[in-house]
Amino acid sequence: MxxxxxxxxxxxxxxxxxxxxxxxxxxxxxxxxxxxxxxxxxxxxxxxxxxxxxxxxxxxxxxxxxxxxxxxxxxxxxxxxxxxxxxxxxxxxxxxxxxxxxxxxxxxxxxxxxxxxxxxxxxxxxxxxxxxxIAPLYPNYDFDKHKGYGTKAHVEKIKEFGRCSEHRYTFRLKALGEEKIGVQKNLF
Missing domain, CATH: 3.30.420.10 (Ribonuclease H-like superfamily/Ribonuclease H)
Structure with a gap:
């Protein structure tokens, strides 16, 4: 099977x-x-x-x-x-x-x-x-609409309100002028 x-x-x-x-x-x-x-x-x-x-x-x-x-x-x-x-x-x-x-x-x-x-x-x-x-817990981000994907609307919300605890801080955004954090280690 x-x-x-x-x-x-x-x-x-x-x-x-x-x-x-x-x-x-x-x-x-x-x-x-x-x-x-x-x-x-x-x-x-x-x-x-x-x-x-x-x-x-x-x-x-x-x-x-x-x-x-x-x-x-x-x-x-x-x-x-x-x-x-x-x-x-x-x-x-x-x-x-x-x-x-x-x-x-x-x-x-x-x-x-x-x-x-x-x-x-x-x-x-x-x-x-x-x-x-979780969308009602974080009303500033409209998670119910874009489901966390990097849409223009979501990036605009991050620009306005910053990231919350549901965001991936290691995922950098060019739109915010963030530099890439380096190559992820291969852990397997």
Missing amino acids: LCGIDEAGRGPLSGPLVVAGLRLKKEIKELNDSKKLSEKKREELFPLIIEDSDYHIVFKSAKQIDEKGLSYCLKTAIEEIMQNVKADEYLMDGNTSFGINTLQHKIKADATVKEVSAASILAKVSRDRYMKK
């Missing part, structure tokens, strides 16, 4: 990285890369995936990303999924195995492998719901 793994939130300026992995128990129609589905369709598929899979979802906070680095957070999230979802094979969307010998990887797996498509939907919906949930 295959466990598909994918993430949401690798590139945003704020909010968590969310990594999901799962084994499907039965076929689910209309699965695809979460980015190719409407928010409404992702929300419709989410409970079906939860019901018809063995899954595990891992959240890594902005603070953890700042302290440990994105690669480390991805690797440890994948390892946690592998400990919690038993499978014969593990397949991650993308072009790297993060130094995990038993992890396979495939570019565009989220659009071509149903288990990875389902994982991408779990990760994306979980992250979007989190950003909507």
Whole structure:
């Protein structure tokens, strides 16, 4: 049996990285890369995936990303999924195995492998719901609208109000005249 793994939130300026992995128990129609589905369709598929899979979802906070680095957070999230979802094979969307010998990887797996498509939907919906949930706690930032991604409106909010505890301080912005902090250490 295959466990598909994918993430949401690798590139945003704020909010968590969310990594999901799962084994499907039965076929689910209309699965695809979460980015190719409407928010409404992702929300419709989410409970079906939860019901018809063995899954595990891992959240890594902005603070953890700042302290440990994105690669480390991805690797440890994948390892946690592998400990919690038993499978014969593990397949991650993308072009790297993060130094995990038993992890396979495939570019565009989220659009071509149903288990990875389902994982991408779990990760994306979980992250979007989190950003909507925290939006009232940080009303200056409109997290419910841009979900923490580097939109022009979000950058303008950071210019006006600075960063909050949900922001990734190590993600530098040219628009704010910030210099790059240096190359992230390879921790695997």
